[in-house]
Amino acid sequence: MRFYNPLNVVNRLYDEEILAKLSFLKNIKLFEGIGKRQQIHVLESLQERTYLKGETIFTQGDIGRALFIVFSGKVALSRLDPVTQKTDVIAEVHPGEFFGEMALLEEMPRTATAYALEDTKVFMLFKIKMEALLFARPKIGVVIAAQLAKILSARLRAMLEKPSQD
Amino acid sequence: MAAEIQQPKKNYSQFILPAFVAAAVIYFIVLAKAAVFPFILAAALAYVLSPIIKYFEVRGIKRSYAVIGLYVGAGALFFTVVYLLFHFLSFDLESLQQSWPAYADRLQKFVINLNAKMVASYPALASLNLEAKLNHLLEAAPQFILSLLPALSLLFVVPFITFFMLLGGSGIIDYLVDNLPSRHAEIIYHIASRIDSSLGNYLRGILTEAFIIFLIAFTGLLVMDLNYASVIAILIGISSLVPYLGAIVGVVVSSIVAYLQFGSIVPIIKIVVFFTGIRFFDDWFLQPYIMKKAVELNPAIILLALMAGLEIGGIWGVLFSIPVTCVIKEILHIALELQATEFRWKPKPEPTRISIPYT
Numbered sequence: 001m002r003f004y005n006p007l008n009v010v011n012r013l014y015d016e017e018i019l020a021k022l023s024f025l026k027n028i029k030l031f032e033g034i035g036k037r038q039q040i041h042v043l044e045s046l047q048e049r050t051y052l053k054g055e056t057i058f059t060q061g062d063i064g065r066a067l068f069i070v071f072s073g074k075v076a077l078s079r080l081d082p083v084t085q086k087t088d089v090i091a092e093v094h095p096g097e098f099f100g101e102m103a104l105l106e107e108m109p110r111t112a113t114a115y116a117l118e119d120t121k122v123f124m125l126f127k128i129k130m131e132a133l134l135f136a137r138p139k140i141g142v143v144i145a146a147q148l149a150k151i152l153s154a155r156l157r158a159m160l161e162k163p164s165q166d
Numbered sequence: 167m168a169a170e171i172q173q174p175k176k177n178y179s180q181f182i183l184p185a186f187v188a189a190a191v192i193y194f195i196v197l198a199k200a201a202v203f204p205f206i207l208a209a210a211l212a213y214v215l216s217p218i219i220k221y222f223e224v225r226g227i228k229r230s231y232a233v234i235g236l237y238v239g240a241g242a243l244f245f246t247v248v249y250l251l252f253h254f255l256s257f258d259l260e261s262l263q264q265s266w267p268a269y270a271d272r273l274q275k276f277v278i279n280l281n282a283k284m285v286a287s288y289p290a291l292a293s294l295n296l297e298a299k300l301n302h303l304l305e306a307a308p309q310f311i312l313s314l315l316p317a318l319s320l321l322f323v324v325p326f327i328t329f330f331m332l333l334g335g336s337g338i339i340d341y342l343v344d345n346l347p348s349r350h351a352e353i354i355y356h357i358a359s360r361i362d363s364s365l366g367n368y369l370r371g372i373l374t375e376a377f378i379i380f381l382i383a384f385t386g387l388l389v390m391d392l393n394y395a396s397v398i399a400i401l402i403g404i405s406s407l408v409p410y411l412g413a414i415v416g417v418v419v420s421s422i423v424a425y426l427q428f429g430s431i432v433p434i435i436k437i438v439v440f441f442t443g444i445r446f447f448d449d450w451f452l453q454p455y456i457m458k459k460a461v462e463l464n465p466a467i468i469l470l471a472l473m474a475g476l477e478i479g480g481i482w483g484v485l486f487s488i489p490v491t492c493v494i495k496e497i498l499h500i501a502l503e504l505q506a507t508e509f510r511w512k513p514k515p516e517p518t519r520i521s522i523p524y525t
Contacts, residue, residue, distance in 0.1 A: 015228045022226070043224045047355050049340075055348035062349070063507045065356040107507070108517055124352065126359050 045129040057114040064103030073120025208327035376406040
């Protein structure tokens with residue numbers, strides 16, 4: 001005999017997908033240090049989109065306006081060498097990783113092309129939303145800005161250390 | 167590993183179908199204006215309400231439950247407010263019903279007196295025939311009120327359509343963006359988020375502002391012991407949605423009521439001072455605080471927008487003129503920026519350069 005469980009009603013109110021997205025954001029390096037309750041405001045600022053396999057996300061030379069976080073699927077970043085006119089894949093981005101963060105700092109041309117290697121769901125954080133977070137919710141904005149600085153510093157260091165490893 | 171990114175060749179025949187569909191939609195809107203109008207109102211209402219739904223949605227509540235909850239909550243609030251208003255209004259309306267003949271008589275006498283004095287001083291004014299015009303106005307007033315009744319059906323139709331729009335969310339927009347070339351998605355969402363932040367801030371700001379002005383006006387008029395304070399305050403609150411109109415309506419209506427009620431000039435002076443105070447409070451405190459993130463519009467542009475709105479769409483045109491101007495201004499800004507960045511109208515922006523190396 002099945003008993004009526006009032007907790008089921010409460011559970012039915014909740015959207016599992018949203019809860020999964022919130023727990024996904026917890027593990028993103030860019031949002032490290034942001035409290036659980038404040039993650040909600042981050043999720044509010046993100047735009048979601050699914051790119052089909054082979055679809056171009058942005059092209060080298062386009063003006064960058066958003067940072068992309070891969071929720072599911074896989075993205076390839078490729079760069080066209082202006083001298084040899086050859087395109088090389090420089091990186092593959094997996095779930096939990098992000099790319100295009102320079103767009104949050106400067107609206108400059110993209111330095112690579114991004115396209116989906118499989119059906120990929122991404123979250124976009126636009127510069128205007130990031131600025132709104134910085135001013136309206138400084139606690140969140142400061143964390144993101146500090147993480148962004150750390151990430152850029154790490155990328156720069158990796159670039160400088162690369163020739164010595166070769 | 168090498169990957170070839172092919173740039174598609176420019177083929178203008180791809181635009182034939184979208185252009186045909188867009189033209190058909192515009193033709194349909196022009197043809198069925200009256201039928202489309204409630205949908206435009208519903209879309210505007212859904213847009214204003216959507217942040218509330220999103221508030222619950224990002225906290226894990228399913229969208230459908232959030233929408234139903236909002237409607238139940240709004241319904242309860244609406245009935246409470248209507249009940250309270252009728253409680254206040256019933257006194258007001260009852261006294262208006264009793265004293266209306268005396269008021270109308272006094273108003274008519276006032277205008278006749280004024281007209282006689284003016285005509286005596288300036289005979290040219292006799293051709294204006296103010297007396298006959300006033301009589302015509304008094305006769306036409308009930309007819310005008312009756313003509314507003316069909317608009318009441320919008321009160322039921324619009325929330326009904328809004329309900330389904332809220333349930334669907336941004337589904338239609340996402341569907342359209344999904345079917346456009348993927349590499350343009352970033353710029354489309356960028357434009358949408360820019361318009362959304364300026365328009366959203368404006369709408370939420372002006373609604374808050376109108377509500378605060380309603381509260382201040384209601385309290386002030388009650389303190390001054392003016393009849394029909396609740397009706398006048400509601401009128402002021404609604405007219406505050408149109409810039410500058412709130413204070414003007416407040417002064418004119420309250421002064422007429424004060425003259426009819428007290429029959430002296432002192433209460434009118436009090437009312438003028440009170441509404442001038444509200445106007446300055448609005449300009450110096452409310453607007454800088456509430457509207458700080460909204461689009462800034464020059465007063466001359468606001469006036470042009472209001473007049474154009476009145477000519478295009480009557481009273482609804484006036485109500486929508488400022489939000490539409492906000493959208494147009496933001497689109498113009500974005501268009502100029504895109505011209506500069508995408509079509510190189512201006513020199514390419516220089517990236518930040520630092521001479522000291524990474525240490």
